[in-house]
Amino acid sequence: MTRRFGYSVTIAIYVVSIWAAFNLVDWGWPPFLTDEWNDAVPYVAFAIGVNLAFTITLLFYDAEWYRSATQIVMNLAGLVAAVVVWQIWPFIFTDGGFPWEIIVRVGLALAVVGPIVGIISEAVKLVRRLSFEDDPVRHTD
Numbered sequence: 001m002t003r004r005f006g007y008s009v010t011i012a013i014y015v016v017s018i019w020a021a022f023n024l025v026d027w028g029w030p031p032f033l034t035d036e037w038n039d040a041v042p043y044v045a046f047a048i049g050v051n052l053a054f055t056i057t058l059l060f061y062d063a064e065w066y067r068s069a070t071q072i073v074m075n076l077a078g079l080v081a082a083v084v085v086w087q088i089w090p091f092i093f094t095d096g097g098f099p100w101e102i103i104v105r106v107g108l109a110l111a112v113v114g115p116i117v118g119i120i121s122e123a124v125k126l127v128r129r130l131s132f133e134d135d136p137v138r139h140t141d
Contacts, residue, residue, distance in 0.1 A: 007059050014052040018045050032100070036090035040081075047081035050074055065129040071122040075115035082111035 021044050024030070025037050054070040086108050093100040 003062060004059055007055050010055050011052060011059075014048050014055065018048050018052070021045050021048065032091050032093050034090045034092050036088050040085045040088045040090055043081045043084040047074075047077040050077035065126060068122045068126040068129060072119050072126065075118040075122065079112060079115035079119075082108055082115070086112065 021041050024033055025035055051074045054074055058067060058070065086105075091101070091104055093104075
């Protein structure tokens, strides 16, 4: 499977994800999602849209340095969306027998920490790829 095929599948998933994000409250699914989700949707959709836009560019230009640079921007967008969802907290868990709130908070904390680690990792890769040791215009498929 080539990277371009993977990018194509990812693009389709992003398009469906943006559409779904705007309709979740209307669908009433998942049941623990509150109307406050509508306050978070613009940030979530923006993050998905940034990922969508850069993934489209990767179909046409896939140099390693460029992929690292795009990952930094995509991680920043995801980080902002995760923080906003944490702040708005558009969830309500009524099942008192299972610690869903704790699980979701841990998941969101990971959604904040993950992009931070990714940004640092990709920044290191970007510097290395733009250094004299690596050819910054190398294009791999």
